[in-house]
Amino acid sequence: MSDSQKREALIHAHEFRHATKQFDTSKSIDQADFETILEVARLSPSSVGLEPWRFLVIENKALREKIKQTSWGAKDKVMDASRFVIILARTAADVRYDANYIKTHYLDTLGFKPERVSGIRQMLEHFQRDDFKLLDDPRYLTDWAKRQTYIPLANMMTVAAEMGIDSCPIEGFNELEINQLLGAEGLLDGGNFTVSVMVAFGYRVNVPYPKTRRPVTDVVQWVE
Numbered sequence: 001m002s003d004s005q006k007r008e009a010l011i012h013a014h015e016f017r018h019a020t021k022q023f024d025t026s027k028s029i030d031q032a033d034f035e036t037i038l039e040v041a042r043l044s045p046s047s048v049g050l051e052p053w054r055f056l057v058i059e060n061k062a063l064r065e066k067i068k069q070t071s072w073g074a075k076d077k078v079m080d081a082s083r084f085v086i087i088l089a090r091t092a093a094d095v096r097y098d099a100n101y102i103k104t105h106y107l108d109t110l111g112f113k114p115e116r117v118s119g120i121r122q123m124l125e126h127f128q129r130d131d132f133k134l135l136d137d138p139r140y141l142t143d144w145a146k147r148q149t150y151i152p153l154a155n156m157m158t159v160a161a162e163m164g165i166d167s168c169p170i171e172g173f174n175e176l177e178i179n180q181l182l183g184a185e186g187l188l189d190g191g192n193f194t195v196s197v198m199v200a201f202g203y204r205v206n207v208p209y210p211k212t213r214r215p216v217t218d219v220v221q222w223v224e
């Protein structure tokens with residue numbers, strides 16, 4: 001493939017991707033394709049490498065029905081989509097600079113030496129307290145973690161589109177109700193996770209509307 005063909009293929013994937021409103025219930029995503037989507041999520045970057053997320057793949061139809069009751073934006077999609085993912089974010093309890101999760105993540109997952117971990121935690125305290133003022137309210141910390149989850153969200157939808165798989169990101173839910181539901185199901189680790197955003201995957205029924213976007217001159221400003 002030439003460089004220009006590669007560029008065209010990339011743009012094509014982004015034109016192909018649209019917020020799919022109706023999924024074809026007769027079509028299932030190939031397991032290896034879906035595992036590729038999940039692996040892309042897992043490999044996504046996060047601020048200070050915290051990976052403050054978890055991906056719930058909701059297979060249970062009864063649970064999907066309950067999710068539908070709390071999620072107006074998911075409506076039929078949650079029932080019809082081949083795969084339905086709820087992206088959880090870690091809450092303040094896990095992402096505050098002095099949280100046990102942070103310590104064990106740096107030591108065990110990233111393999112850092114203890115002295116390096118204590119330096120990173122000091123740096124993180126400064127960042128959270130002074131630079132981003134995240135310690136002023138626990139919600140700010142949780143929102144910071146939630147922001148990270150939109151990176152795997154986007155990566156998952158892009159790689160899906162590259163494989164010809166449709167998707168729909170979903171924020172149309174009642175936050176309190178969905179957290180109560182998943183908490184009661186024991187899926188939020190006793191409050192260390194909260195729902196951030198959802199995403200449905202499958203295959204379209206309808207031809208999407210032509211894409212409309214603001215002009216490049218409006219959204220890109222070159223600063224010389």
Ligand SMILES: Cc1cc2nc3c(=O)[nH]c(=O)nc-3n(C[C@H](O)[C@H](O)[C@H](O)COP(=O)(O)O)c2cc1C
Pocket residue numbers: 017018019020021072073074168169170171172173197211
């Ligand atoms: C974070 C996020 C949340 C969204 N929530 C919903 C939703 O709950 N239900 C829905 O049908 N579409 C939802 N959308 C789809 C947007 O409305 C859609 O992406 C936007 O209008 C652009 O259209 P396109 O994706 O087809 O290009 C969401 C999109 C994003 C990025």
